[in-house]
Amino acid sequence: MSSLLIYDLETSGLMILDQVLQFAAIRLDRHTLEEIERYNVEVAWRRDMVPSVDAYLVHQLGVDRPGIVAESVAVVEMHQALNQPGTMSGGYNTLGFDDEMLRFAFYRTLLPPYTHQYQNQCGRFDLLPMVVFYYLYAPDTLIWPKKDNGLPSFKLEDFNRENQWVEGRSHDAMNDVEATVAMLRHLRLNKPMWDYLLGYFDKQTDQKRVNDLMAQEGRYAGVGMMIHLRFGQGRHYQAPVLHLGPHHVYKNQLVFLRLDEPLGDLSDDTIMPLMVKKKLGEPGFVLPYVDRYTKNLPHDTKMIVDANLEMLANADISEFVQHCRHQMYDSIEGVDLDAMLYQQSFLSKDETDWCTSFHLAQNKGALLEQHSNPVLQEQALRYLWRFFPEQIPGALQSAAEVSIKSFVHQGLDFKGQVKQTPQQALSRIDAVAVEADKGLQEGMMQLKNHAQTILEEIEAP
Structure with a gap:
């Protein structure tokens, strides 16, 4: 991959049925981080796209704007930008929101929705989960914004304000891209950590790191520390997990069991909330269960982990594991x-x-x-x-x-x-x-x- 395409979207709403109204991106040389080109696409409201005034109050993108182009034209330009050979595309929380919005935009306009993930040496990444890792293990990298309650904020606009990167209004796509580029350049100053974390967005590297957990000896074979924002600040954004193997239906997913809560009798009511499916090449990051990464775990949590592992070691869990690896998402009726x-x-x-x-x-x-x-x-x-x-x-x-x-x-x-x-x-x-x-x-x-x-x-x- 020769370039990083840092992008951001503003949309008519938060549903995948909504449309992209603004696409901005800056392409960087992957090695020097020098800017190569930039994109700024203003998209016309579609004739059947019902507007959300709540979204408008955030981005202030009205119907009559200068330089707008039809969605049919704009989406083709976005698709070409992400699919330029050697492109690794991403931004801030793009895997949590923007990438899915683009996939559905491509699908609606009869363009291949997934090729930017794998074809022509292309791939994806996301700065948000990387920032969480820096917060835990390299906190001197950035100035960390706080919420009113004293807890850390992971909003891009708060990082931009505290670190004084870019002037201008948040939720303007190009302003947000410029702030994201500034953040990326700061994170890349710690190049060993940056390169290591970028490896998690490569499916083969991610798979190898998970496989290495199984090579650990003793009771912690197959046990790792998963880093993910969804685990919350109270758990330091991490949870000890046991790798149960690949999912039998969703071929790109691995199945893990959280170990930071008592497993009880392994009933469905206890287990299902603790089961975590992870897609290869996407968060969370799974680290070895070693002192370097477990130092923030409370002593009581470590005791729960050990008790759970002892129980699992003395029980026939083959049927339970197979059940977890076959568990599927609920079907959605009446999908448009x-x-x-x-x-x-x-x-x-x-x-x-x-x-x-x-x-x-x-x-x-x-x-x-x-x-x-x-x-x-x-x-x-x-x-x-x-x-x-x-x-x-x-x-x-x-x-x-x-x-x-x-x-x-x-x-x-x-x-x-x-x-x-x-x-x-x-x-x-x-x-x-x-x-x-x-x-x-x-x-x-x-x-x-x-x-x-x-x-x-x-x-x-």
């Missing part, structure tokens, strides 16, 4: 087409080639019946309705409208987040506008007009 990426099989080569031809075609509608995949056809219909409505064949016009109405007017629920309908968006805008700053009133009126246009153009079924 735009959110079905994880429910779909990978496209065949013929289907991928068709998508390429579709993007290149002058008359895209003429290609709609050249394949037998009904999901792909409906995706293409939505794409045409959103960006090239004049190209929809007359016989398919009704099907396109039905599909779009389904997207717009349902309060779609995905992973506990509910998409607003136009009516709900209008009510929320009116409620917020009453007490909003006058400087934001014009933008909120733009959102209101946009939601009203959607309601009028796409009549409820």
